[in-house]
Amino acid sequence: MSTLWRVAEVVSGVPESETSRTIGLRVDGLNGSLAGQHIDIRLTADDGYTAVRSYSVATAGMDEILEITVDELTDGEVSPYLVRDLMVGDQLEIRGPVGGWFVWRPTDTNTVQLIAGGSGIVPLMSMIRAHEASENPSPFRLLYSLKSPEAGFYREELLTLSRESPKLTVDYVYTRKVPPGWAGAPKRLTAETLLATVLPAEAGPDIFICGQTMFVETVAGWLVQAGYPATSIKTERFGGTGGLR
């Protein structure tokens, strides 16, 4: 049952950027997970105080092991502990994985367009990994919007995949700083760039968008205006606010 809290043991911790870390968890009795699902993590202080947060699963489908990638939030309560203090061998509690909507299954036959803003890459990466590990031949395309090359997660893996995988195309947009040898200056993602880069509406892609609220709202809005059916677009938002409230 996904409502039960279960003990997870930390089996790995690898930095993804200066402020983020991928944490491997072994969860007794976990029977795999779906690409795109999330888990809740519960931390308990020595006086019984608890805090619970949700994190997307970055690597799905590996029996009793799953990975999350945590980005440290300034003034965060849980993320600084997970990124800085948690050690291999430590235990914590998890609930899940949960979610049956923002997920990709290897039996899905449509082409797929993934659009990530910053750490919104995490659930999309689990889809890319599940896709690569499967026999599913449908083309995947990822558009990854980043502040700078250093802010990117899974850099080596995405570089290798984009060179070697016959079924994945990766496109980047750098908003503040571009990598060496990059043609052009940093720029925000625009409707024109987006529509010139993503799979065309005629290809009928399933579209998954994940990132900060305003990023997701903006991108989804451009796609709908350009004629992509709203029913083909699945979104996951986090962190930000809707407006200024």
Place this chain on the structure above:
Amino acid sequence: MGIISSGFHGKRRTGNAAIPPGQHETGTFPVLTAGPAPYVARADWEFFITTEAGQRHAWSWDAFMALPQVDIRTDIHCVTSWSKLGTSWRGVSLDTLFEDVETASEFTTAHSYGGYTTNVPLRDLLGGKAWVAWEFDGEPLERAHGGPARLLVPHLYLWKSAKWINGIELMREDIPGFWESNGYHMHGDPWREERYS
């Protein structure tokens, strides 16, 4: 008590009796939606109630605005673990909208523009517990938050407060809605942590 995380102290932002278990307070207003936000003009907006006998009650925007309007001050709780305290809304009570509706049903499905659905027991909509809200903090409800109008059922997790509300269908059985078919709880009481099925 669960597993102790050595060195974890937390920020103790809870400790507030208004915050249900497993929730933390936020000052912002996060947006969580399954897909793009639909555009619905007030001129095209309609709110309906259909009964199990097939009777249909419907209000245009103008007819809806002519109903008694009330101010609501309430806490809201999202299943993703944030709670927002003391929010201000304006809208029409479901008690008002159900005044002339005859039904023996115990269950409802709320329908939204864009196709979203959620099941809410009728007893959770009546008795001063739920509203169709169109104003937040003194301003028209933003589209991202469900404008022109959304259901507001603050004593349940917020996925029950369907954005871009279009109407309520009275049901003979409790049929899971969108999130309820995707792993979320059929009822969704934050004080009982009814998060997942």
